[in-house]
Amino acid sequence: MKSDKIDLDCWNSWTEKSSDEKFDRIGQGIGKGEYKLGAEFDVEPEGQNSSTHDLYVMNEKWEIKKLDDNDNSFRLGVKISASYLNIKIKVLNCFNALSKIQDQLVSGIIKEKINKIINSANSKHGRSEKSIIDGLYTNEVSGSNFDKLDELIEELKEITHNIEKEITFRNIQEIELYSSYDGKKIIYSTIDAFRKINLEKISKEKKINLFGDSEFFNKIYIYSELFEDLKLFKDTTFKKKLNKITRDVFNDVRLILVDKQKGFWPVSNIENIYCYRITHGGPRVRVKNL
Incomplete structure (x- = not known):
């Protein structure tokens, strides 16, 4: 997957392009940060129109995850x-x-x-x-x-x-x-x-x-x-078994982490994604070197 307009494995700051879009805005099947990230690339969130990804940017399918404020982790929910x-x-x-x-x-x-x-x-x-x-x-x-x-x-x-x-x-x-x-x-x-x-x-x-x-x-x-x-x-x-089923979710999509203050973090290698505990019925996930 090519990503020549973004920096991988680091925080990309929000720009003026999305300054009018609130991070906390949500919609039907659309989570926090998706509208704001979409505004950065002039695309609309897929919402309920797609069960495989949240945004389609630069010929890539993007899966957006807002990090938990307490420990920089996120859940995968029903997908796993x-x-x-x-x-x-x-x-x-x-x-x-x-x-x-x-x-x-x-x-x-x-x-x-x-x-x-x-x-x-x-x-x-x-x-x-x-x-x-x-x-x-x-x-x-x-x-x-x-x-x-x-x-x-x-x-x-x-x-x-x-x-x-x-x-x-x-x-x-x-x-x-x-x-x-x-x-x-x-x-x-x-x-x-x-x-x-x-x-x-x-x-x-x-x-x-x-x-x-x-x-x-x-x-x-x-x-x-x-x-x-x-x-x-x-x-x-x-x-390792839990890491595998966790990483399999992102086999054909790019994981993008979003944060209200820091911006967005595109993950280049799914091997950096790992499960470290279980909450709410499924794996809770972190990304190495975050």
């Missing part, structure tokens, strides 16, 4: 809500699953690790007013809770990755069991076999013996509850 909801559900599924099986795990090293992770997820971090879990449910995850949640997801990924390696090392990727349907022997994956055995009305001791020892029983139990939801973060982190 569906993508964020999918991530949120996967994260909550992990912690809900761990809470559900917490008391069913046998005492051991891996159980202690899981207990610490659950306790941390149910705690407040920094100056947060809510715990991480409460924040996820109420769509208000503070910056410090956001950072801690990223760490916890990475811990869970490391735990499941190590369990995968142990399953391979023990050479028990598959287990032969009798089918509940016709009584014939069938080869099950380790996880499917565990789930089948765990449904049987036999003592925990017998279930543990089938998998060799209590610690490995714990590991298989944890892995069976987490691996599907953690697939979302297989090659990325919680933060």
Whole structure:
């Protein structure tokens, strides 16, 4: 996208061209600063005429965002809500699953690790007013809770990755069991076999013996509850996943930040856009070097 009439990644001051246009003027689907910025380039805001951009300037689609006065950030709203909801559900599924099986795990090293992770997820971090879990449910995850949640997801990924390696090392990727349907022997994956055995009305001791020892029983139990939801973060982190869906909004539009006093700031590189907390049901966003 060419921008030869503006300076990128810095504040461009308001000029005389927009002096008669009030910054706070709004309209149907038109936010603060859009009329004033439009006046600078002799264009009218798109408003409800476009769902993809706010202004069309110099053959570019511009998305205009007014910065929050308190912390130089902005929200993306409905444009990202569906993508964020999918991530949120996967994260909550992990912690809900761990809470559900917490008391069913046998005492051991891996159980202690899981207990610490659950306790941390149910705690407040920094100056947060809510715990991480409460924040996820109420769509208000503070910056410090956001950072801690990223760490916890990475811990869970490391735990499941190590369990995968142990399953391979023990050479028990598959287990032969009798089918509940016709009584014939069938080869099950380790996880499917565990789930089948765990449904049987036999003592925990017998279930543990089938998998060799209590610690490995714990590991298989944890892995069976987490691996599907953690697939979302297989090659990325919680933060990177949110940064990606945030930046994807601006793949074919230019982000322009506006400020009543400073003017407007055109962003040249979407990699400078990042999510740092959750508010009002979605990512709150900042731009580096602002």
